[in-house]
Amino acid sequence: MTTTGDERATAMTGPWWWDRWRGFALDAGLAAVSALECGAEGVAFARDAGLPTPVGVGFGVLAGASLLIRRRWPIAVVLISVAITPAQMGVLLTVVGLYTLAASELPRRIIATLAGMSMAGTLIVAMVRAGQDMSEGGAQPPGGSEFVPFFAVAAAVGVTAPPVLLGLYVGTRRRLMEGMRERADSLERELQLLAERAEERAEWARNEERTRIAREMHDVVAHRVSLMVVHAAALQAVARKDPEKAVKNAALVGDMGRQALTELREMLGVLRTGDGTKSAKPAEPVPLAAVGYAAAAAASRAVDEEGPSLAELDELVGQSRAAGMAVDLSVEGEPRDYAADVEQTAYRVVQEALTNVHKHAAGAKTYVRLAHRTAEIAMQVENEPPPEPDGAGAARLPSGGNGLVGMKERVTALGGVFVSGPTDGGGFRVSAVLPAAALAAG
Numbered sequence: 001m002t003t004t005g006d007e008r009a010t011a012m013t014g015p016w017w018w019d020r021w022r023g024f025a026l027d028a029g030l031a032a033v034s035a036l037e038c039g040a041e042g043v044a045f046a047r048d049a050g051l052p053t054p055v056g057v058g059f060g061v062l063a064g065a066s067l068l069i070r071r072r073w074p075i076a077v078v079l080i081s082v083a084i085t086p087a088q089m090g091v092l093l094t095v096v097g098l099y100t101l102a103a104s105e106l107p108r109r110i111i112a113t114l115a116g117m118s119m120a121g122t123l124i125v126a127m128v129r130a131g132q133d134m135s136e137g138g139a140q141p142p143g144g145s146e147f148v149p150f151f152a153v154a155a156a157v158g159v160t161a162p163p164v165l166l167g168l169y170v171g172t173r174r175r176l177m178e179g180m181r182e183r184a185d186s187l188e189r190e191l192q193l194l195a196e197r198a199e200e201r202a203e204w205a206r207n208e209e210r211t212r213i214a215r216e217m218h219d220v221v222a223h224r225v226s227l228m229v230v231h232a233a234a235l236q237a238v239a240r241k242d243p244e245k246a247v248k249n250a251a252l253v254g255d256m257g258r259q260a261l262t263e264l265r266e267m268l269g270v271l272r273t274g275d276g277t278k279s280a281k282p283a284e285p286v287p288l289a290a291v292g293y294a295a296a297a298a299a300s301r302a303v304d305e306e307g308p309s310l311a312e313l314d315e316l317v318g319q320s321r322a323a324g325m326a327v328d329l330s331v332e333g334e335p336r337d338y339a340a341d342v343e344q345t346a347y348r349v350v351q352e353a354l355t356n357v358h359k360h361a362a363g364a365k366t367y368v369r370l371a372h373r374t375a376e377i378a379m380q381v382e383n384e385p386p387p388e389p390d391g392a393g394a395a396r397l398p399s400g401g402n403g404l405v406g407m408k409e410r411v412t413a414l415g416g417v418f419v420s421g422p423t424d425g426g427g428f429r430v431s432a433v434l435p436a437a438a439l440a441a442g
Contacts, residue, residue: 017072031068034092038064041089049087060089067096074101078114085121088129094118095163102167103174115164123156215406217264224260226358228253230323252322308347310335310370316347317368320354326365327354333372338436345410345434346370346379349418352403353381353430361386364427376416378433385426407432 018024038060046056063084070077077097084090098118102111130148235249308316317329338346350368357366364386371378404420407430411418416434423429 023071027068027070030070030092030096031065034064034067034090034096035061036064037092038084038089041087045087045089060084060087063090064093067093070097070100074104074106075110075114077101078118082114082117082121085118085125088125091159094122094159098160099163099167099170102164103171104167105171105175111164111168115160119156119160122159123152126152126155211409215409221260221264224256224263226355227319227323228256228260230358230362256319308351309340309343310338310346313347313350313368313370316351316354320358320366323358324363325354325357326363327368328366329368329370331370331372335372338377341414342377342434342436345414345416346377346432348410349379349407349430349432350381352407356403356428356430357381357383361428363387373436375435376433377436378431380429380431382423382429383427404430 013020015021015024018027039057040060042056042058042060043053044056045051045060046053049056063080066077066080074097077093078101081090081094081097085094098115101114104111127148130152232249232253235246235253239246314329317327320327350370354366354368357364361383364383366381366383369378369380369382407420408418411432411434414434416432418432420430421428
């Protein structure tokens with residue numbers, strides 16, 4: 001059995017062209033036995049050819065020792081065996097040479113041609129030898145000379161066919177095993193690549209989950225807390241001058257806090273709830289490919305369950321008005337039902353834009369426009385310059401710089417367009433357009 005790839009490189013520990021030392025020892029042993037056989041048969045060859053005995057013996061030893069190169073040059077070994085067939089020597093050389101030739105990677109036509117030459121040579125020599133024995137009065141086969149061709153054919157087939165068939169079987173089996181090993185190595189590499197890609201997808205899904213949850217929590221908390229800070233600042237300013245208004249602002253702060261806590265509890269409850277809490281059985285290993293889907297599903301549940309909609313836009317604007325912001329809301333077109341992710345994104349864009357006005361332009365006149373169109377829904381939040389440049393400083397509202405980034409990520413994720421920037425009059429404008437029809441189908 002041969003090896004492939006890195007295993008083959010490490011297995012090449014034998015001398016010259018041998019993979020292993022045991023292969024070299026086997027070929028050396030076969031060559032020694034073949035050399036002894038051909039050397040012994042060289043005595044009769046030298047007598048029949050009228051040559052000195054040492055010459056015949058030496059010729060036989062050299063021919064038989066050619067088995068040492070059978071793995072490197074199998075064709076040469078078979079040709080040598082065919083060449084010495086008339087000398088009636090080299091049976092082991094012929095058998096082993098034909099086996100090695102048939103088991104090699106050589107084309108079948110070459111194997112068939114050399115095997116046919118060897119069989120023809122053996123057949124001719126067998127017939128000539130049998131005829132000589134009969135003419136010299138030696139032992140005759142049963143049935144006389146009529147059976148000479150039969151015995152010659154049987155001898156030729158018996159010497160040639162078994163080693164060739166066995167070599168073909170062993171060579172085919174070796175190639176099959178090598179192919180299976182290469183295929184197994186290829187599958188292992190593919191599985192490793194798939195595992196790496198699955199791990200990358202899982203990591204990407206986890207990052208997406210963290211980003212979506214962070215964005216949602218930012219939208220939920222920032223707006224409520226911003227309104228609470230604005231009301232608290234107003235409460236501090238009017239606590240002594242207008243107790244009735246102070247009580248109203250305090251109630252609004254409490255309502256905002258309770259709403260923020262409720263939304264946070266709902267979101268955290270979704271994050272804590274999973275399939276693992278429904279069963280006391282120990283968790284089983286989960287394929288890497290399933291991690292991404294689970295992560296995305298968890299983030300989707302966190303966003304989708306109890307999510308806001310455009311129907312709550314009036315309430316959202318009313319909260320900003322209650323905090324002292326002058327907000328003008330206008331709606332164009334006929335309102336209709338959209339997909340949940342479209343309505344949530346539209347709501348969050350308006351919510352975050354109003355939050356930014358509270359933070360950076362407190363007291364500024366703000367215009368909220370919503371347009372229901374045939375294939376899209378558009379929204380715009382624009383504020384005028386604040387009446388006092390440091391108006392936002394009284395409320396001391398910090399900014400993390402993630403509001404506009406989060407809005408753009410939400411809109412572009414749904415295939416929409418998001419634009420924001422200062423206006424010529426010194427205010428700020430946030431605009432977004434969402435493809436309602438395409439996402440409603442999704």
